Amino acid sequence: MAQVFAWARMFAGYARSESIAAAARETFDPAKPCALCCAVSRAREAASPHGPAVPAASSEKLVLICERPSVFVAASAQGRWPEMTPARIPVCIGDVPVPPPRADLA
Numbered sequence: 084m085a086q087v088f089a090w091a092r093m094f095a096g097y098a099r100s101e102s103i104a105a106a107a108r109e110t111f112d113p114a115k116p117c118a119l120c121c122a123v124s125r126a127r128e129a130a131s132p133h134g135p136a137v138p139a140a141s142s143e144k145l146v147l148i149c150e151r152p153s154v155f156v157a158a159s160a161q162g163r164w165p166e167m168t169p170a171r172i173p174v175c176i177g178d179v180p181v182p183p184p185r186a187d188l189a
Contacts, residue, residue: 085126089119 090110097106109115116124 086123093117
């Protein structure tokens with residue numbers, strides 16, 4: 084990851100003043116490593132003798148199992164919408180008194 088970061092940083096720096104092709108050429112030129120590239124190279128060389136141990140090949144097989152979950156289908160128990168009764172709203176028939184009565188306010 085450090086090497087990729089170093090390349091991205093170098094490329095961005097070169098791309099400010101050069102074309103994209105020239106910036107890529109300068110970035111990956113082995114004769115012009117940046118300080119971070121040199122540090123990554125030193126770290127890689129130091130870690131190579133102590134690298135991760137690779138398990139020896141054996142006759143034992145590793146079996147990978149991929150269980151696919153069953154398909155979920157949400158279905159209603161009823162085949163149709165339930166019957167709804169219409170709502171009954173009281174209807175006022177007659178004129179609204181103007182001005183409104185004030186007797187109820189006291």
